[in-house]
Amino acid sequence: MSRVVVTGRIPEAALEKLRAEHEVDAWTGQESIDRDELLRRVAGADAIVSLLTERIDGELLDAAGPQLRVVANVAVGYDNIDVPACRERDVVATNTPGVLTEATADIAFGLILTATRRLGEGERLIRSGTPWKWGMFFLLGSSLQGKTLGVVGMGGIGQATARRAKAFGMEVVYQSRSEIDPAVAEELGARRVELDELLSVSDVVSLHCPYGPATHHLIGAEQLAAMKESAYLVNTARGPIIDEEALAAALRAGLIAGAGLDVYEHEPRVHPDLLDLDNVALVPHLGSATVETRTAMATLAADNALAVLAREEPPTPIR
Numbered sequence: 644m645s646r647v648v649v650t651g652r653i654p655e656a657a658l659e660k661l662r663a664e665h666e667v668d669a670w671t672g673q674e675s676i677d678r679d680e681l682l683r684r685v686a687g688a689d690a691i692v693s694l695l696t697e698r699i700d701g702e703l704l705d706a707a708g709p710q711l712r713v714v715a716n717v718a719v720g721y722d723n724i725d726v727p728a729c730r731e732r733d734v735v736a737t738n739t740p741g742v743l744t745e746a747t748a749d750i751a752f753g754l755i756l757t758a759t760r761r762l763g764e765g766e767r768l769i770r771s772g773t774p775w776k777w778g779m780f781f782l783l784g785s786s787l788q789g790k791t792l793g794v795v796g797m798g799g800i801g802q803a804t805a806r807r808a809k810a811f812g813m814e815v816v817y818q819s820r821s822e823i824d825p826a827v828a829e830e831l832g833a834r835r836v837e838l839d840e841l842l843s844v845s846d847v848v849s850l851h852c853p854y855g856p857a858t859h860h861l862i863g864a865e866q867l868a869a870m871k872e873s874a875y876l877v878n879t880a881r882g883p884i885i886d887e888e889a890l891a892a893a894l895r896a897g898l899i900a901g902a903g904l905d906v907y908e909h910e911p912r913v914h915p916d917l918l919d920l921d922n923v924a925l926v927p928h929l930g931s932a933t934v935e936t937r938t939a940m941a942t943l944a945a946d947n948a949l950a951v952l953a954r955e956e957p958p959t960p961i962r
Contacts, residue, residue, distance in 0.1 A: 645689035645952050648707075650676055650697045653717060657941035661692070664949060682706040690948040692717065692941075693724070699736075701728040713951035715944040718931075719743055720881055721961055722854045736961045737947035741799060742939040747930035748803035751849050751879045754903030755792075755808075757924040758875045759847065760784040761901075764921050785846070785873065785900065788812035793845030795838065795861070796852030796880065797823050804849055805831045816841050819852075842869040847877065854881035862886065867893040875901045879930045882907040891916035894923055905930050 647661050649669035661667045668684060670676045675696045676684075685691055685707040693699055695718040704711060704725075713735045716724055721738045729736045757763050761784045768775060768782075775781070792808040794801040797819040805815045815833040817823070818841045823833070838861075842848060848870065852858050862876065863886040870876070876899060878885055887908040893899050894917075901922040907913050910928065917923055931937060947957040 645712075646687055647690040647692060647948060647952075648685050648688040649692040650681060651694040653692065653694075653941040653944075654938040656938055657692075657945040660942065660945045660949065665690070665952065685711075689713075690715065690952055692944050692948055694718070695720065695723050697723060699724040699729075701725060701731075704728055704732050704734060713737065713948050713957070715948040715951075715957075716961075717940050717944040720854060722881060724961070726961055735951045735957060737944070737951075737957045737959055738961055739940040739943045739947075740959055742943055743931040743936050744799040744803050746933045746936040747800045747879055748807060750905055750926070750930045750932075751800070751804045751851070751877055752807045754877045754879065754905060754924055754926070755787070755847055755849065755875065758877065758901040758903040758922075759787060761922075763924045767921075785875075787847070790814070790846035791816060791844055793817070793841040793848045794833075795819075795841065795848065795850045797833070797835075798851060800879070801849070801851035802827060802831070804851065805833055808847075813847075816844060838866070839869060842866055843871070845874060846871065847875045850876075850878045850880045850884055852880055852884065854884055858884050860884070860886040860889075862890070864889040864892070867898055870899050872897060872899065874899050875903065877903040879905045882910050887914040887917060890914075890923075891920065894920050 645665045647665045647667045651670050658669060688707045689710055690713045692715045699714050711734050714729060715737045717739060719738055719740045724736050726736050761782045765782055789812060791814045794805050794817040797817040808815055809831055815831050816836045817833050818836060818838045822835055861884050867889055891914055894902060903924040905926050906928055947959060950957040
């Protein structure tokens, strides 16, 4: 029987799978585990099931010890994991792609609708008790039919978002490191372009690319200035892909019409200038936040950990 450390609260179904075969030490606090407490708990662990709120680096891997065999991240993104440090110590790192695709695409398109139709502004107005009356020019937004969605990062979530856009009558362009399956491109009517062209032609830009050194502040002042003044920017990928200070300045100056954010550059802190703007919709990292999706994510992470402990190939290793 191996020792499995779970760094945060996860659905009981995943814990039951782990407990059926191994000793499990799971953090159950409402707040994220303190770093010193985490370093203490991982000592002697054979497997770590981690949340994206925990930094898995050389210090933590060494605190766990040489018997550690797997880090199973309960997230599709893994910028919280030092993958090279894992490889140096022969620790397998895994993530949970695929299972959160549809839920995250739902949030992306929800933010598109919230931003373009000014739903957040309307909801805040009602809740504030501010007097209002219907009028021809009251809280006018922008329609989506016949407009262009630009998808940055055309993986599973990007494609699922594009599929929703097609249902709303939108054209689709995308920027990605490689061409997508021709059959999918034909189904979506999607055309691959460079980022500069995507920014200049899109009415809505939705970010779905991985985060890393190459995509840090991929969208900054220069890119925002290249967008249409009537365009909207949506981010459900990772916060640091956008320079939040530049975004706040662009929104304030009217360089773009609006934005919708589910993730933040210094999460959970949000740039204070964004909080004062009506033309940005802000939600707290809800991309995968459905009961079904979070259960599937945690269960897949448990399956990854169990496979490695059984000396089998995990379902979704980080390559």
